[in-house]
Amino acid sequence: MKVDIQSLGTFNQLAHEGAQQATASMAQMTGIDAVVDVTKITLVDRADVGDELADQDFVGVQFDFEGELSGRTALVMDRSCSETLTDALLPGDSTQDMAESGVKEIGNIMMSGFIDGWADYLETTIDHSPPTYIEGVGQDIIPPSRGDEGTDQLFVFKSQIEYIEESVEFYIYMLPDYDSLTDLMTTHADTEDDAIPIDKLQVFNRMSQQGTRKAAENVSMMTGIDTEAEVSQISFARIEDVPKQLENSRYVGTVVEFTGVPSGFLLVLFDETSAKNVAEAMMPVEMDGDGLTDQHTAAIEELGNIMTSGFVDGWANVLRTSVDHTPPRLVHDMGQAILDPLAAQVGQHQEHAFIVDSRMRTDDVEFEAEIHALPNEQELREALDALMVERAEETDANPDEIFQ
Amino acid sequence: MKVYDGSQAAGTEPTERIKVGIAEYDVSVDGAVLTTSGLGSCIGVAIHDEAEGVSGLVHVMLPTAEDVDGGNPAKFADTGVETLVDALEDSGADRSSMTAKIAGGSDMLDFSKNGSGIGARNLTAVRETLESLDIPVVEADVGGDHGRSLRLEGDTGDLIVKSANREEKRL
Numbered sequence: 001m002k003v004d005i006q007s008l009g010t011f012n013q014l015a016h017e018g019a020q021q022a023t024a025s026m027a028q029m030t031g032i033d034a035v036v037d038v039t040k041i042t043l044v045d046r047a048d049v050g051d052e053l054a055d056q057d058f059v060g061v062q063f064d065f066e067g068e069l070s071g072r073t074a075l076v077m078d079r080s081c082s083e084t085l086t087d088a089l090l091p092g093d094s095t096q097d098m099a100e101s102g103v104k105e106i107g108n109i110m111m112s113g114f115i116d117g118w119a120d121y122l123e124t125t126i127d128h129s130p131p132t133y134i135e136g137v138g139q140d141i142i143p144p145s146r147g148d149e150g151t152d153q154l155f156v157f158k159s160q161i162e163y164i165e166e167s168v169e170f171y172i173y174m175l176p177d178y179d180s181l182t183d184l185m186t187t188h189a190d191t192e193d194d195a196i197p198i199d200k201l202q203v204f205n206r207m208s209q210q211g212t213r214k215a216a217e218n219v220s221m222m223t224g225i226d227t228e229a230e231v232s233q234i235s236f237a238r239i240e241d242v243p244k245q246l247e248n249s250r251y252v253g254t255v256v257e258f259t260g261v262p263s264g265f266l267l268v269l270f271d272e273t274s275a276k277n278v279a280e281a282m283m284p285v286e287m288d289g290d291g292l293t294d295q296h297t298a299a300i301e302e303l304g305n306i307m308t309s310g311f312v313d314g315w316a317n318v319l320r321t322s323v324d325h326t327p328p329r330l331v332h333d334m335g336q337a338i339l340d341p342l343a344a345q346v347g348q349h350q351e352h353a354f355i356v357d358s359r360m361r362t363d364d365v366e367f368e369a370e371i372h373a374l375p376n377e378q379e380l381r382e383a384l385d386a387l388m389v390e391r392a393e394e395t396d397a398n399p400d401e402i403f404q
Numbered sequence: 405m406k407v408y409d410g411s412q413a414a415g416t417e418p419t420e421r422i423k424v425g426i427a428e429y430d431v432s433v434d435g436a437v438l439t440t441s442g443l444g445s446c447i448g449v450a451i452h453d454e455a456e457g458v459s460g461l462v463h464v465m466l467p468t469a470e471d472v473d474g475g476n477p478a479k480f481a482d483t484g485v486e487t488l489v490d491a492l493e494d495s496g497a498d499r500s501s502m503t504a505k506i507a508g509g510s511d512m513l514d515f516s517k518n519g520s521g522i523g524a525r526n527l528t529a530v531r532e533t534l535e536s537l538d539i540p541v542v543e544a545d546v547g548g549d550h551g552r553s554l555r556l557e558g559d560t561g562d563l564i565v566k567s568a569n570r571e572e573k574r575l
Contacts, residue, residue, distance in 0.1 A: 037425070240427035240465060240479055248442050248553070250568055257515040265515075329513065333568050336442025337551020340426070341513045344445050344465050344522045351475055 005196070005377060007185045008041060008236050009352045011157075015039050016238075018117035019159035019172050022075075022110035029109055030088035037169075038244045039159040040237035043205055046154055048231045050139035050173065054078075058141040059100075060170075061107030062134050065115055067126035070180045073114065074134065075107045076141050077170030100133050107131050114172060122184070145175040153202050155181055200384040201234065203318070205356075208232045211314025212358035212371060215268075215307040219369070222306060223281040225362050227369075232358040239347035245355060245372065246335030251275075252297060253369075254304025254328035255342070258312060260321055261386070262379035265342045266311065267372045268304040268328075269335075274367045275300050281365065292332070301330045311358075311371055319383055342374055350377045424448075427479035429462035429488045431495050432558030441553040443508035445523035447530050447546070448554045449485055450505045451539065452561030453497035459558040460495075462488040466522070467529040481529035489537055504534050505543040505563040505575045512549040523547065543575035 016039035023034050044051075053076070060076035077085070086102030108131045119126040134141055145154055157174040176184075182198055212229040219227040235245075246269070253269035270278060276292055279299035305328045316323045331338050346353055356373035375383075420436035426446065432438050438461040440448050445465075452459045464484035469477065477483035493499060506527075514521030520528075527546055534541055545552070545565045555564040563575040 035423075035425075240425075240476070243426055243442060243444075255513050326515065331513065333444075333512065334442050334551040334553065336426075337444040337510070337568075338513065339444070340442060340465065340551075341445035341510070341522060344526075345515065347466055348522075 005352065005381075011185065012039060012041050012236060012238065012352065014118060014121050015041070015157040015159060015174065018114040019161065021113040021117050022172065023161050025109045025113040026085075026106055029106065030085055032085065032088050034161055037160045037162050038237065038241045039157065040235045040241065042156050042158060042233050042235040043153055043201055044156055044231075044233040045205075046145065046152055048233065049145070049154065049156055049175070050142035051231050053138045053141070053171070055138045057135065057137060059103055059133070059135045060141060061104055061111065061131040062143045063111055063115075063128045063131055064146070065126050065128040067119070068122050068124040068180075069118060069126060069176055069184055071174065071176035072143055072146055073111060073128075073172065073174040074141070074143055075110055075170065075172050076134075077103075081170055104131050104133050107133075110172075114174075142173055143175075146177055153205060154178060196381055196384055200387055203387065204380075204384060205232065205234050207315055207318045208234065208311075208356045208358055208373070210318070211311035212360060214310035214314045215358075215371060216310075216360045218306045218310040219278070219303065219360065222303060223278055225278065225281050225364050225367065227360050227362045227367070230359045230361050232356070235355045235357065236352060237355065239343055239351055239353055242343035242346075242353050242355060242374070243336040243339040245357065246339050248334050248336050250333065251335050251338060252292065252300050252332045253330075253338075254301055254308065255331055255338070256308055256325040256328050258323050258325040260323045261319075261383045262375040264346065264373060264375035264379075266308055266325065266374075267331075267338065267342070267370075268307045268311075269331075269338070269370045269372070270300060271368065274369060277365045277367050278303065278369075297330055297332060301328060304328050304330075307369070307371065311373075319387060321383075321386075339372070346374055346376060353377065354380060424461050424463050426463050427465055427476050427484075429460060429478045429484065429491065431458065431460040431488075431491050432556075433458050433495050435557075435559035437558060438556040439554065443552045443554065444510055444512055445508070445514070445521065445526060447481065447506055447508035447523075447526045448552075448563075449488065449530055449534075450507075450554070450556045450561070450563045451488060451492060451497075451502050452505075452556075453492065453502050454561060455501045456497045457559060458492055458495050458497040459556055459561055460488045460492045460497075461554070461556045464526065464530070467525040481526050482533045485530060485533040485537070489539070499537065499539065502539045503542045503561070504539050505561070506530055506541060507545045507552055507554055507563065507565045507575070509546040510548050510550060510552070512551065545573055545575060 019036045057079040059082045062074040159172040162169045209232040216227045216229045251269040252275040279296040282299045312323045358371040424440040440463045462484045464481045469480040469483040477487045509523040509527040553566045565573040
């Protein structure tokens with residue numbers, strides 16, 4: 001089973017347009033202007049779907065859909081966002097029942113628009129079930145995907161929509177049945193030339209998970225803070241959406257360019273609070289004041305370096321190649337401004353990009369680190385091809401085994 | 405995206421705020437404020453026609469559309485500036501009275517070994533395109549190794565540049 005870059009791009013565009021259609025329907029109904037911020041396709045562990053949702057109350061609607069493409073989709077928003085929306089729809093009436101039916105109605109209109117967009121493109125009919133109202137905390141609101149016991153990684157289409165105030169957002173998640181989506185992608189593939197075998201993409205995801213674990217071990221070793229790798233996923237998005245992977249708040253960290261097959265960029269980033277906490281854990285003396293000093297950033301530079309090595313070693317082991325990288329460059333700037341020059345450099349040769357996102361966390365202190373890799377797409381394909389040739393057996397049997 | 409800024413004094417009309425994303429542009433005809441954030445090597449080009457009170461902002465990412473097939477014109481410095489000028493003219497602005505202010509094009513995280521980096525090439529492409537359209541660049545805050553966020557006041561054409569660790573600048 002292979003998926004080509006072209007069809008990933010097309011499907012991503014389709015999901016984006018579907019989300020725009022859905023958002024326009026909502027705007028017409030409520031008079032509230034909104035825009036679709038980002039749409040991306042993510043290959044992620046089943047258990048990690050929706051992990052990016054904050055730990056708060058969400059409400060929404062879910063549907064099942066059937067046809068040439070089948071699966072499940074959900075529209076979710078935080079509770080305050082739903083109140084704003086239902087108030088626009090039914091001013092003054094805020095009983096629980098009304099709020100629920102308001103969410104359902106908006107959900108119905110939006111998701112019909114979303115599904116119809118896909119059906120039009122595929123020139124087929126896609127039926128969907130009536131909307132079901134859902135509520136839950138954080139990622140628990142995302143309905144489980146159906147069936148597919150055979151795979152533990154899923155493709156998820158996610159659109160982020162924002163309106164009025166930047167802090168208020170809602171999301172459309174589409175969880176196609178794995179076989180239904182991959183069959184469709186195979187049917188719509190134009191050429192075999194730029195195809196990536198899906199199981200290899202899953203191996204690549206595992207590779208990054210191993211790399212993240214290694215990087216987390218290095219952090220534990222160096223700081224004494226017990227750190228765990230949390231999530232690792234690979235996404236596919238338009239180049240201009242890549243910088244939006246990061247908040248626009250300030251980050252501290254390191255960036256390297258790696259060379260070989262694949263080449264690209266690797267970022268290790270901490271939010272400022274995490275940077276301060278982790279740096280102080282590494283330093284023998286107590287620091288005064290609140291700000292980040294040169295000593296803090298020097299510690300972060302060192303940490304970034306060893307996390308990078310850990311991560312890249314994870315890749316190199318599997319690919320059986322050496323992955324070299326430049327010395328780390330220290331960055332301390334707005335998140336999007338850090339990513340945009342890297343996206344631009346990759347974007348000179350490609351319209352879409354694969355982005356590897358990993359995260360690690362600890363309970364001991366307030367600390368979170370992110371690792372992002374931006375590989376050149378064509379070389380990633382070559383690397384995965386090589387992986388297939390050299391290690392096909394191990395890969396087909398069990399992606400985990402090749403790391404042992 | 406249209407956002408209403410609640411910070412205005414009671415009794416006056418709130419100033420509309422329009423957010424311009426990466427590889428996007430927008431035009432303000434009624435004094436609305438245009439904003440864009442997180443410029444690294446990207447460039448924000450603000451064009452203002454004082455006589456007509458029309459302003460526009462584009463957030464471009466790469467130097468030239470020549471190297472890439474199809475796609476979104478606002479992603480590139482050359483086609484992005486042209487697209488914005490067309491949109492301004494459609495909104496009643498006159499090219500002969502347009503002036504430009506530019507910000508961004510930083511060299512941060514430029515790993516290129518030969519020739520100039522993307523930020524510098526973006527800058528060249530923006531300047532050349534504006535020159536070919538006879539639109540003078542009256543102010544610029546470009547280069548360096550830091551990110552920028554911009555706010556263009558539609559009625560005056562003032563461009564406010566914010567950077568991490570730096571004083572705010574008004575161009």
